[in-house]
Amino acid sequence: MKNINQQKTEVVVVGSIALDTITTPAAMRRDVLGGSVSFACVAASFFANVGMVGIVGTDFPEKYIRLLRRFGIDLSGLQREQGRTFRWSGVYEQDMDNRRTISTDLNVFAGFSPELPESYREAPFLFLANIAPDLQLKVLSQARSPRFTAADTMDLWIRTARDPLMEVISKVDMLLLNDSEARELSGESHLVKAAARLLEQGPRYVAIKKGQHGCMVLSEGDVFLMPAYPVPEVHDPTGAGDAFAGGMIGFLASSGRLNTAGVRRAMAAGTVAASFAVESFGLEKLARISRADIKQRGSEFMRMIRMPAA
């Protein structure tokens, strides 16, 4: 696809694109735009110029292409292949904390082989959203000395592809994962110990996502704890972790501060992006807000977590 964005790509995100069918206690929606790369790119686009790498089938709705373009996302890395787009279907229980997967149809995603377009290869920031570690390694080998790389993962790869996953972890600047994944991958039930164990594998930062309970980031000699923004009404938690990661890396790219202080600020940006994402199905809410809304909620969140001087 044609690159409609003439500005330099600052952040490249690689991951899945899916059409999600989601049931919550309040509603049900079919074929909503989802997938890790969709949420992460959209969230990052509030802060930086973003290039997407992913794959869709011939059935992928044009309206979603237009939606992604409206966020200014560079789609030169978006492959369109003969066949159907990846589809996922799931149900959230009453408290929205637990979800059950009803079906997963990989379709064209099963044959995904990510390729960074030439215009992406110099991008300073690279986020490897949740895909098979082998593919994450392939992308890493294509990038030309990025300034900062981050990778997410999931329980499936911890169980079925541990070796390539550990290789990914040894090569990135930041590992992101949720609390249960951190426990499973490290063998430690205490999250600070789990993060410390994973830090030994090579990354400078290990960020553990705890959903509505916030997040934690460990780096050498530094522990950061942050609550989540208390979203008044959660409509659909799908993609929250990807929006968090995307907002975080987009913010890092815009600030250029890659030290612990900069990462703390970036985590807050990610939290705010995720808080908007869960207020609607798919990307609906993120499509309705502006950078000013992000900034305003960011200031509100800063006031909510600020510890005054003694």
Place this chain on the structure above:
Amino acid sequence: MKNINQQKTEVVVVGSIALDTITTPAAMRRDVLGGSVSFACVAASFFANVGMVGIVGTDFPEKYIRLLRRFGIDLSGLQREQGRTFRWSGVYEQDMDNRRTISTDLNVFAGFSPELPESYREAPFLFLANIAPDLQLKVLSQARSPRFTAADTMDLWIRTARDPLMEVISKVDMLLLNDSEARELSGESHLVKAAARLLEQGPRYVAIKKGQHGCMVLSEGDVFLMPAYPVPEVHDPTGAGDAFAGGMIGFLASSGRLNTAGVRRAMAAGTVAASFAVESFGLEKLARISRADIKQRGSEFMRMIRMPAA
């Protein structure tokens, strides 16, 4: 009992004293000193001069009297009645988040009628730990214009004594309760909304305790969110909420800052006190630490939650 503390009582705490029998996945202990007033007084004693109001039976071990005295707690309000001390027995499941009560024997506590000794009645800070709302009201009527009053409660009173509980809430400066209690009492599942609803009942502050997930404090126009200190090894969560409340009110008494900034700092002090409480059965760990340990962990915690300037 004789007041061995010659200094003026700054904080009065009223609540239950129990001998707890606790089973965790790792260990089992019999007749450990517990009860809301024990934890709250000990935690507050790190920051201020504390007077206790409670009741024990003739079987109450002298070693626990000596322990409470070692913290400098004024025991003039401690009643000793013919009979057995209140006993509670419970089991914690693997994740320490859930506990089952095995038995509750009120014994002398069933006839508890709190009386503030004359030397306590001018105390500027009053904490009504979890006891029947009728008794909390009785204590409130005995106090002479305290500067700051706080009350805790439990699900039992929400279900069986709602009217007197609402009267307590309308009369105190701060209501403390845990997340499930806040939801039950307010009828709101979202915690910020629940706290806002309870704020309408009169208190200046509503503090919601979320255990290992931290706490939230609402006051008019202000929301404060704070994570919990990530305790490396939780041995026994009993009393954590009471230690939190005691540390909080003790800190408020020592700082004298009763505005939202002062309350935020006080919540951090409560968090640190609670983090030590859960590192052992009963008060064992709190008995081994000093003010310097509280201060050091407090500084560490401040670094963990600090959001750097933009």
